Amino acid sequence: MSWAVVRVRGQVNVKPKIKETMRLMRLNRVNHCVIIPENDTYQGMLNIVKDYVTWGEVDHETTQIVLESSGKKSGRENFTKDDLKDSSFKTIKALAKGLSEGKATVSDIPSLKPVFRLHPPRKGYEGIKHSFKEGGALGYRGNNINQLIRRMQYAKA
Numbered sequence: 001m002s003w004a005v006v007r008v009r010g011q012v013n014v015k016p017k018i019k020e021t022m023r024l025m026r027l028n029r030v031n032h033c034v035i036i037p038e039n040d041t042y043q044g045m046l047n048i049v050k051d052y053v054t055w056g057e058v059d060h061e062t063t064q065i066v067l068e069s070s071g072k073k074s075g076r077e078n079f080t081k082d083d084l085k086d087s088s089f090k091t092i093k094a095l096a097k098g099l100s101e102g103k104a105t106v107s108d109i110p111s112l113k114p115v116f117r118l119h120p121p122r123k124g125y126e127g128i129k130h131s132f133k134e135g136g137a138l139g140y141r142g143n144n145i146n147q148l149i150r151r152m153q154y155a156k157a
Contacts, residue, residue: 001038001057001100001101001102002035002036002037002038002057002058002063002099002100002101002102003035003036003037003038003042003046003055003056003057003058003145004033004034004035004055004056004057004058004062004063004066004145004146004149005025005027005033005034005035005036005046005053005054005055006031006032006033006053006054006055006118006145006148006149006152007022007027007028007029007030007031007032007033007052007053008030008052008053008054008125008128008137008138009030009051009052009053009128009138010030014052017048018048018049018051018052021045021048021049022049022052022053024045025042025045025049026114026115027049027053027115028115029117030120031117031118031119031120031152032115032116032117032118033066033070033115033116033117033118033149033152034106034114034115034116035058035063035066035099035100035106035116037102037105038057038102046140050138050139050140051138051139052138053138054132054137054138054139054140054141054145054148055139055140055141055145056140056141056142056143056144056145056146057142057143057145058099058100058145058146058149059100059143059146060093060096060097060099060100060101061096061146062100062145062146062149062150063096063097063099063100064092064093064096064097065149065150065153066116066118066149066153067079067092067095067096067099067112068092069153070116070117070118070153071092071112071113071116072112072113072116072117073111073112073113074111074113079092079111079112079113083109083111083112084109086110086111087108087109089104089109095109118149118152118153119152119153120152121148121151121152122151122152123151125137132144
């Protein structure tokens with residue numbers, strides 16, 4: 001499995017240890033999203049930054065939507081199927097399935113930027129000072145991360 005991690009809170013008055021952990025995870029701004037493998041190293045990092053991010057298990061449909069709409073390569077160009085020709089994946093759907101199942105990482109595709117810049121969610125966050133269990137937006141949210149990410153996608157005209 002893989003986790004999608006979204007930064008919810010800003011950078012004002014953040015302790016240096018938390019700021020450094022966010023930098024290592026490449027979560028430099030609010031509404032930035034990364035897809036990371038589920039392992040002990042990242043679990044420890046998420047414990048450090050739990051008051052500033054939300055995360056959960058991402059499914060392959062949501063991963064595919066993020067790759068197609070927010071995936072970028074260097075030069076701010078959109079990520080397309082043509083960029084997969086040097087990898088073992090033939091389609092974006094296959095890459096999304098590999099990412100969500102934990103069989104691949106974003107770094108396996110050298111042309112793909114590891115951070116996805118998302119819109120603020122439609123109807124806003126539930127509250128950026130309380131955990132998800134308390135009705136807020138922070139911390140672990142399980143499969144509900146998919147609903148949040150879909151609310152953060154660009155509106156199709």
